[in-house]
Amino acid sequence: MEQDKMQKIVALCKRRGFVFPSSELYGGFAAVYDYGPYGVELAKNIRNTWWKAMVQDNENIVGLDSSIFMHPKIWEASGHTSGFSDPLTECKECHARSRVDHLLESVGVAADEKMSAEEIDDLFAKNADKLKCPNCGKNNFTEVKKFNQLVQSNLGNFTDDWAKEPTYLRGETAQGIYVNFKNVLDSARVRIPFGIAQIGKAFRNEITARQFIFRKREFEQMEMQYFVKPEEMMSVYDEWKEKRWQYYLDLGFKEENLRWHKHENLVFYAKEAYDIEYNFPFGFKELEGVHARGDYDLTSHSKASGVDLSYMDPNTNEKYMPNIVETSVGVDRTFLAVLTESYTEEGSDEQARVVLKLPYQLAPIKVAVFPLLRNKPALVEKAHEVFTALKKEFMCEFDDNGNVGKRYRRQDEIGTLFCVTIDFDTLEGGEDGAKDTVTVRNRDTMKQERVAIGELQAYLNDRLTK
Numbered sequence: 415m416e417q418d419k420m421q422k423i424v425a426l427c428k429r430r431g432f433v434f435p436s437s438e439l440y441g442g443f444a445a446v447y448d449y450g451p452y453g454v455e456l457a458k459n460i461r462n463t464w465w466k467a468m469v470q471d472n473e474n475i476v477g478l479d480s481s482i483f484m485h486p487k488i489w490e491a492s493g494h495t496s497g498f499s500d501p502l503t504e505c506k507e508c509h510a511r512s513r514v515d516h517l518l519e520s521v522g523v524a525a526d527e528k529m530s531a532e533e534i535d536d537l538f539a540k541n542a543d544k545l546k547c548p549n550c551g552k553n554n555f556t557e558v559k560k561f562n563q564l565v566q567s568n569l570g571n572f573t574d575d576w577a578k579e580p581t582y583l584r585g586e587t588a589q590g591i592y593v594n595f596k597n598v599l600d601s602a603r604v605r606i607p608f609g610i611a612q613i614g615k616a617f618r619n620e621i622t623a624r625q626f627i628f629r630k631r632e633f634e635q636m637e638m639q640y641f642v643k644p645e646e647m648m649s650v651y652d653e654w655k656e657k658r659w660q661y662y663l664d665l666g667f668k669e670e671n672l673r674w675h676k677h678e679n680l681v682f683y684a685k686e687a688y689d690i691e692y693n694f695p696f697g698f699k700e701l702e703g704v705h706a707r708g709d710y711d712l713t714s715h716s717k718a719s720g721v722d723l724s725y726m727d728p729n730t731n732e733k734y735m736p737n738i739v740e741t742s743v744g745v746d747r748t749f750l751a752v753l754t755e756s757y758t759e760e761g762s763d764e765q766a767r768v769v770l771k772l773p774y775q776l777a778p779i780k781v782a783v784f785p786l787l788r789n790k791p792a793l794v795e796k797a798h799e800v801f802t803a804l805k806k807e808f809m810c811e812f813d814d815n816g817n818v819g820k821r822y823r824r825q826d827e828i829g830t831l832f833c834v835t836i837d838f839d840t841l842e843g844g845e846d847g848a849k850d851t852v853t854v855r856n857r858d859t860m861k862q863e864r865v866a867i868g869e870l871q872a873y874l875n876d877r878l879t880k
């Protein structure tokens with residue numbers, strides 16, 4: 415049933431221009447996706463909502479946009495070149511590669527990506543006879559190998575053997591924040607505690623492509639690193655856990671679809687780590703990480719770069735290495751969670767209405783404007799007039815395709831909050847309404863109201879900010 419919902423969401427994304435598989439003309443390109451006309455609006459609204467909650471709403475959080483390419487030594491200092499890897503096995507029969515934790519999961523053995531190499535090896539050995547290749551169904555695997563997830567490139571290297579000294583496409587945005595800590599501190603008027611927020615692409619050589627946009631090789635992160643006094647880290651951490659949980663409730667997520675997952679296998683430097691998991695159609699999975707990282711990041715970059723990144727408190731002259739509380743979430747995962755949360759079918763028969771009940775901040779199109787008939791120039795002209803005025807305020811769409819019923823159906827499927835129809839009464843006045851009034855139809859209630867054109871903007875403004 416729930417897998418069915420996933421298929422329906424994937425189909426809607428394609429049909430209505432939210433998400434396309436990458437390079438489809440050439441047979442597709444695994445674990446890479448493109449956002450279409452409505453997808454790009456939804457993704458932009460997700461970014462803006464996060465940015466507002468982090469940067470605009472907090473006076474001590476500032477933004478950053480660091481580059482995708484950075485000095486390769488950064489990835490050594492951070493531990494990514496040695497430790498950023500997934501357990502991989504290859505089928506000896508058909509050579510399909512699988513992630514060992516995913517194979518284990520498929521036979522009901524709980525394994526997660528945070529387990530240590532030894533734990534995964536152990537579980538693999540214990541369950542080896544139960545595991546089947548997802549491609550050919552046989553049971554003949556190689557030993558577990560660790561496969562590094564960093565994506566390499568030849569940027570700035572003009573030799574043929576660049577792979578010996580590769581540059582990397584960043585595996586996470588956080589490192590760009592750590593290495594700019596001092597720049598921000600010296601230039602923006604911030605004092606500890608303060609945060610740096612960043613939205614940007616990151617790249618990971620994921621072994622298997624699964625679950626649509628949940629696990630992409632090219633994806634987008636929204637990360638905030640909050641720098642605090644060591645003794646204040648845990649209390650600040652608890653505050654951020656609360657704030658990030660509330661963020662999803664404010665976006666209209668049902669609380670029963672969210673849960674906390676505590677990391678049992680902490681990376682050695684972390685003090686505490688929880689994920690907010692969302693109830694995706696394929697089960698509860700990580701949506702956002704909220705982690706107390708200690709002083710590992712700045713200490714590592716101090717040592718590796720030779721530049722002291724410790725902080726001198728201007729009031730007490732106390733010197734210390736700031737600790738970090740991190741919040742990290744993907745645009746793409748939020749996108750899929752929001753679609754899962756808002757995808758609704760109403761009515762049970764073939765005529766079921768499909769509607770995306772997106773919160774107003776996230777809906778790609780706020781208002782659609784229709785002339786009742788496309789072949790009546792007076793209606794079309796009036797509708798264009800209304801559309802031109804409204805689009806200065808809201809993301810609007812003009813639609814004169816097919817009959818009004820079909821247009822409602824289409825707008826429901828992309829989550830448009832209001833549909834405004836210009837009919838003959840708009841031009842002349844009549845039984846349904848006075849002259850210069852239009853029909854406004856509400857996506858969620860499907861109720862229609864007659865509103866004067868002169869009051870339309872205020873009417874919509876009232877309802878689009880609540």
Ligand SMILES: [Zn+2]
Nearest residue numbers: 505508547550
């Ligand atoms: Zn196989």
